[in-house]
Amino acid sequence: MKPRQRQLLWIAAAVIVALIWGFYSADGPQTTAVLAGTVRAATLLALGAMCGMIGERSGIVNIGIEGQFLMSAFFAFTVTSMTGSLFMGTIAGVATGLTMGWLLAAMAVGLKVDQIIAGTVLNIAALGLTSFFYDRSRSLGVTKYTNIDLGPLADIPLVGTVFFSRPPITYLTMALLVVVHIALFRSVWGMRTRAIGEHPGAADTVGIDVLRLRYLNVTLAGGFAGLGGSYLALEAVGTFSRAMSGGRGFLALAVMIFGRRTPFGAYAAALVFGFTTALQNQFQLKNTFDIPPQFVGMLPFVVTIVVVALSGLVGSMRDPAALGQTYEKG
Amino acid sequence: MTELLLAARNVTKRFPGVLANDDVSVELRPGRILALLGENGAGKSTLVNVLFGMYRPDGGEIVIKDEIVDLRGPDDAISRGIGMVHQHFQLVPPMSVVENIVLGAEPTKLGLVDLDEARVRVVELSERYGLEVDPDALVEDLPVGMQQRVEILKALYRNADVLILDEPTGVLTPQEADHLLRVLRGLTESGVGIVFITHKLREVLAIADDIVVLRAGRVVGATTPTQATETGLAEMMVGRSVALRVEKTVAQPGDVVLQVKDLKVDDDRGQLAVDGVNLQVRSGEILGVAGVEGNGQRELVEAITGLRHTSAGEITINGESLANSSTRQVAQTGVGHIPEDREKHGIVAVYSLAENSVLNRYYRQPFSNRGIMRREVIHEHAEAVVDEFDVRTPNVTVSVSSLSGGNKQKLIVGREFSEDIELLVAAQPTRGIDIGAIEFIHRRIVEQRDRGAAVLLVSAELDEILSLADRIAVLYDGKLMGVLKASLANRESVGLLMAGITG
Numbered sequence: 001m002k003p004r005q006r007q008l009l010w011i012a013a014a015v016i017v018a019l020i021w022g023f024y025s026a027d028g029p030q031t032t033a034v035l036a037g038t039v040r041a042a043t044l045l046a047l048g049a050m051c052g053m054i055g056e057r058s059g060i061v062n063i064g065i066e067g068q069f070l071m072s073a074f075f076a077f078t079v080t081s082m083t084g085s086l087f088m089g090t091i092a093g094v095a096t097g098l099t100m101g102w103l104l105a106a107m108a109v110g111l112k113v114d115q116i117i118a119g120t121v122l123n124i125a126a127l128g129l130t131s132f133f134y135d136r137s138r139s140l141g142v143t144k145y146t147n148i149d150l151g152p153l154a155d156i157p158l159v160g161t162v163f164f165s166r167p168p169i170t171y172l173t174m175a176l177l178v179v180v181h182i183a184l185f186r187s188v189w190g191m192r193t194r195a196i197g198e199h200p201g202a203a204d205t206v207g208i209d210v211l212r213l214r215y216l217n218v219t220l221a222g223g224f225a226g227l228g229g230s231y232l233a234l235e236a237v238g239t240f241s242r243a244m245s246g247g248r249g250f251l252a253l254a255v256m257i258f259g260r261r262t263p264f265g266a267y268a269a270a271l272v273f274g275f276t277t278a279l280q281n282q283f284q285l286k287n288t289f290d291i292p293p294q295f296v297g298m299l300p301f302v303v304t305i306v307v308v309a310l311s312g313l314v315g316s317m318r319d320p321a322a323l324g325q326t327y328e329k330g
Numbered sequence: 331m332t333e334l335l336l337a338a339r340n341v342t343k344r345f346p347g348v349l350a351n352d353d354v355s356v357e358l359r360p361g362r363i364l365a366l367l368g369e370n371g372a373g374k375s376t377l378v379n380v381l382f383g384m385y386r387p388d389g390g391e392i393v394i395k396d397e398i399v400d401l402r403g404p405d406d407a408i409s410r411g412i413g414m415v416h417q418h419f420q421l422v423p424p425m426s427v428v429e430n431i432v433l434g435a436e437p438t439k440l441g442l443v444d445l446d447e448a449r450v451r452v453v454e455l456s457e458r459y460g461l462e463v464d465p466d467a468l469v470e471d472l473p474v475g476m477q478q479r480v481e482i483l484k485a486l487y488r489n490a491d492v493l494i495l496d497e498p499t500g501v502l503t504p505q506e507a508d509h510l511l512r513v514l515r516g517l518t519e520s521g522v523g524i525v526f527i528t529h530k531l532r533e534v535l536a537i538a539d540d541i542v543v544l545r546a547g548r549v550v551g552a553t554t555p556t557q558a559t560e561t562g563l564a565e566m567m568v569g570r571s572v573a574l575r576v577e578k579t580v581a582q583p584g585d586v587v588l589q590v591k592d593l594k595v596d597d598d599r600g601q602l603a604v605d606g607v608n609l610q611v612r613s614g615e616i617l618g619v620a621g622v623e624g625n626g627q628r629e630l631v632e633a634i635t636g637l638r639h640t641s642a643g644e645i646t647i648n649g650e651s652l653a654n655s656s657t658r659q660v661a662q663t664g665v666g667h668i669p670e671d672r673e674k675h676g677i678v679a680v681y682s683l684a685e686n687s688v689l690n691r692y693y694r695q696p697f698s699n700r701g702i703m704r705r706e707v708i709h710e711h712a713e714a715v716v717d718e719f720d721v722r723t724p725n726v727t728v729s730v731s732s733l734s735g736g737n738k739q740k741l742i743v744g745r746e747f748s749e750d751i752e753l754l755v756a757a758q759p760t761r762g763i764d765i766g767a768i769e770f771i772h773r774r775i776v777e778q779r780d781r782g783a784a785v786l787l788v789s790a791e792l793d794e795i796l797s798l799a800d801r802i803a804v805l806y807d808g809k810l811m812g813v814l815k816a817s818l819a820n821r822e823s824v825g826l827l828m829a830g831i832t833g
Contacts (some may be wrong), residue, residue: 186442195422195433202420206434206484207405321423 024158030282035162037278040236042270043170044069044307047228048252049259050180053100054221057184058214059197059322061110061115064100064122065225066249071126072096072229074134078242081141082232090169090230097103097226100126105218109211112326123249131242144238145169156246169231176224177263184263191216197320210327225249247301254304262322270281272307276300334359334396335523336381336412336492340715341390343376353390354545358492358523363514365538366527369567369764370735373547374527375417378426378494381525382414383407394492405434413485417496419477419713423470428452429471433486438812455486455729460513474501474624478510493517494525503622504792505826511537529567530793531560543567544558548832568765568783578776583612587753587784588634593643593653595629596764603629605808606643613752616775616785618799618816625810628670631757633786635667637675647753662691663753666746666778670757670788673737676742679731683723686711686730687745736767740810743771746780754778772798793823806830 024031048065072093080089100122109116145167153164184190192213195203200210233240234278255273259265280299336358339453343351351373358364364428366374379385381392383401390399401407404414410590421430432448439447449465456463461479469477478498485493493514496505501816514524514537528534534541535555543551551566564572588611590616604626611617621627626778634645636657645653647663661667669675677686688697688708696707712726719740723733730738739759746754775798779785789795795802802819804811804827811827826832 182442188436188443190440191425191429191433191436191443195425198424199420199422202422202430203433205404205414205416205420206401208434211735318424 007273007291017040020158028158032158032161034275034278034282034312035158037281038271038274039152039162039166039170040274041276043173044228044231044236044248045252045270045273046173046177046263046267047224047231048249049256049270050176050263051097051221051224051228052253052256053259053261053263053266054106054180054184054193054224055218055322056256056323057197058193058217059200059320059325059327060105060214060218061119061324062104062218062221063116063119063250063253064104064126064251065119065228066245067119067122067124067126068097068100068222068225068245069229069232069245069249070130071122072226073233073244074126074130076230076238077140077233079209081138081242084142086142086234089234089291093221093230093233094226096230097222097224099222100225101219101222104222105215108110108326109214115324127243134240134242140234140239142280148193167235169227169235172227173231177267178218181263193319196327197322200322204327214327228252251255251300251304254308258307269307273300273303276303333360334358336395336497337393337749338377338381338387338638339376339391339393341380341387341392343373343380343385344388349547351380351387354544354547354549355390356542356549360491360521360523360526361518362394362539363518363524363526363537365534366525366542366544367529367531367534367541367563368544368568369529370762371546371764372544372567374544375496376413377523377544378527380495381407382412384737392787408488408490411489411491412494413482413488413490413492414494414498415478415481415485415498417475417498417500419481421469421477421480424468426466426468427480427483428465430480431487432548436512437486438805451487452483453564454566455483459486459516474622475503477505478502482513491521492523492525494527496527497529498792499528499530501623503828504821505829507533529556529696531563532793534558534563536559545569564570564765572765576639576772576776578798579780581615581779583615583800584782585613586610587648588786589646591631591644591645591646593633593639594698595626595633595638596641597629602641603808604633607805607808607810609803609810609813611753611784611786613782614779614782615783615786616779616798616800617813618795619786619788619790619805620795620802621790621805621824621828625805625828627757627788627790627805629808630805631667631670631755631786634660634786635669635755649820664751666749666754666783668739668746668754668756668759670761672738672742672761677730677738680729682727682740683716683721683730683733684709686741687715687726688714688744688747691749715741715744715748719774721745734760734764736763739763739771740767743774747774750781751778751783754783755788758787758790759787760789760791760794792821792828796821796824804828 020031048069050281051065052062072317075096076093080086104118104122107113107121108115113222147165147167154160156162184193192203196208196210196213204210232244256266257268258269268290277300281298282292283296296319338354338356341351341354354377356364366377368374370612376385380387382405383406392401399410428445428448431452437444437447450467455762459485463476463479463653469480490767498510502510518524520612526537538555541553541555541558542549543563545567578802590609593604593607594602595604607630609617619627629638633640636659640653644651647665650663652660652663673679690709691701697704709726715721716723716726721740721744723737759771775785787798796819799816800822801813802816803813804824806828807830811830811832814823
């Protein structure tokens, strides 16, 4: 990152903190609610973005995150409802995500299907299958994941409620951001992953098995989307409903791009997008403006378009050079 | 010292329809430099790819250090001490020098890549072998000469005692090439054996201990620099006597045809690639543009031929201002273009030879009438081109993709020359084609000059510039370093300008 960009980021951060402080002084509960909602929405986007970035860093586009969310949410919900265990449901969600990831890898890496088409297959399959098998009479049967206070940290005003009094998958996501960051930029796996996304031929000549690593990464990445599905069904909502992922898998891709395919960047971007979702929820709840709810509901997506368009202007945001291309040896 | 480092014994490799290596045997001993000489398509690259484990041979055996081996892949070859510097560098541009060198063989500490340890080893290696390079620079910011050092260090880092270099000097200035040859000589002193692939005779004689010449997949001769001459080697490569120098008379320059004024052009990444270039080409002369590749030549040519927008300056052809015109407008003012990338800009591979022969004027009389193409006329024209330009093909209806590189190039030249052109822009006109076709195309370019065309010749092969051009312009970092009279220029003077050194 260039010094000028770094400077801009600090200024932006300072402005945001000042604004939050101002609003908090004016209306404490309202501000807390919006910010808590921001983190809630950001968790799902961050998980999706991590799924996307592991794939894209290895050279594989994953537009099937939406489908991975939905399918995982379905199985997380169903298994919990059958076993009565949130934990088993979460595991089922992650396993579903891994399976969906494996499916994408089998198509995009193994069979060299066009990656956009492979991702679309996941989306359509997930929507169709979950809608068909969804049983309206079924319910979760247990209470969804509840907030866990992190000791004295939870007592800090505003920050405590927003960050340190959250349900388990949210904490897990924050930990995963750190893990993925270290793995991507410091570990052998990360170095090789970035290499196969930029120049698979170079990786091949030093003995790295490009196709195998891509297969592994795309499958593994599915696990993150799977956790996202579990989060959606078992922590955020507490039930399953038709098409409940509601475009957030695509939003996660925007978050990933805006966050420059880095975990922390993506989380910052997820908070921005999460904020628009939270704000929109508050607007609808309080009926602040006399605007049809459909228009207010557009807010996150309008922001997506504006932000993605703007991000092109912000400067060099280069895709991995081999993104979207199948690799042929020799 | 008699230990055999690397050898191919009776290696045969077939590809569909081609016998790429036919019973080839070569040997490399410690401290020796083996030059593999041959034209494009002679089987040099296939042979080294077999030695490096990229291809499996269909017959014969590979010996590494007195042991017959069965290589399963490049990693197998690497672990046995074979290092390869590919013609197209195998580096990851956004990663640092150190990261590129250790990729695939990363030192670790607590499960993470230990870049500090790696850096220490890289610096030590680069000092020992005189391969200075900034270990923390990003590869994408390095000039090609430096990138090549990274490639060599990559092999040395893996303790290679055999180094295979595929056409390593193609991207270097003459001075850089000399430095490379010195580095290689230094490496042999520590017992490393080197396989050096090239088609440049001068280098072979300067560096090799042993020379093996390949033609059409077979070994046609083995010799040493003391016994060989340039003419002798050229004949061995081609299989008949060849003229190494182009016969031409003194140029008779006429009026200015192409005038370029203060031209500025951006490259694909939006960076300034041509930076205020001024030049003139007169009818009846060849202006050669020399320079290491990537110094703005491509952008200059594309701006002149209408393939790329300019950001400032003027381009006039016969007094007509043509900057930012379409390629068709440029062609219609009498400009012929032999493009650098023949597959991308020169031909449409899936079209027939006949269709390709009229790509620049299929829409005009007599080839089209009211929007309908006239098959017979086009075929007649194609047959005339095939005859006159010696394109080897069964007939004119075959798809162009079935032709060899040299024949594709002759077809392009034939197409561009079949109308009287006033300006010829020839970019790398003989890249990757056989010596026979090179001779032919060189002769035709000189003919165009003598007929009165102005010729702008861009080439990365300095020898080509020196033998064809009447005046030589040198580009470095997008700027014109100077224009020399060819009669006063030599490798050294042009080479210094190519490295950006003036005065």
